[in-house]
Amino acid sequence: MSLQQTASVNEQTIQALITEIKTLRSELNDLRQGIQSAKIQLNPTSIYNNKEVRLILGVDERLIRKYRDYGYLTYHRQDDKYWYTGEDIIDFMKRTRYEAFA
Known part of the structure; x- marks a missing residue:
């Protein structure tokens, strides 16, 4: 594999990880809101x-x-x-x- 192909694969991997982190952050915010609503009696x-x-x-x-x-x-x-x-x-x-x- 050439250096250029390795850089391309790494860039794709980084973009995929960034997308996954954004998705997880959104789900975490949803969970936080659910916890807040559950706390109110x-x-x-x-x-x-x-x-x-x-x-x-x-x-x-x-x-x-x-x-x-x-x-x-x-x-x-x-x-x-x-x-x-x-x-x-x-x-x-x-x-x-x-x-x-x-």
Whole structure:
């Protein structure tokens, strides 16, 4: 094998390794997010911010805003910050619950 072919093989190997590292990094970030959401325990007396409510409910920021705007989710506001009690979230979950019909 010539020196040029060896350099080409090494470059291809390095690119393949870089791609694999990027994939692993992405999977690691997904796992970290899952661990963070698993750590949040819903307590009726606790106060939660938007990020925590998103993790608890597993929804996007826009959907939380929609729930607030339509009056589905009770909240407290101070300046540009929104706060939710655990009881607010529990009440929301009870009001939007549908019984099984089958």
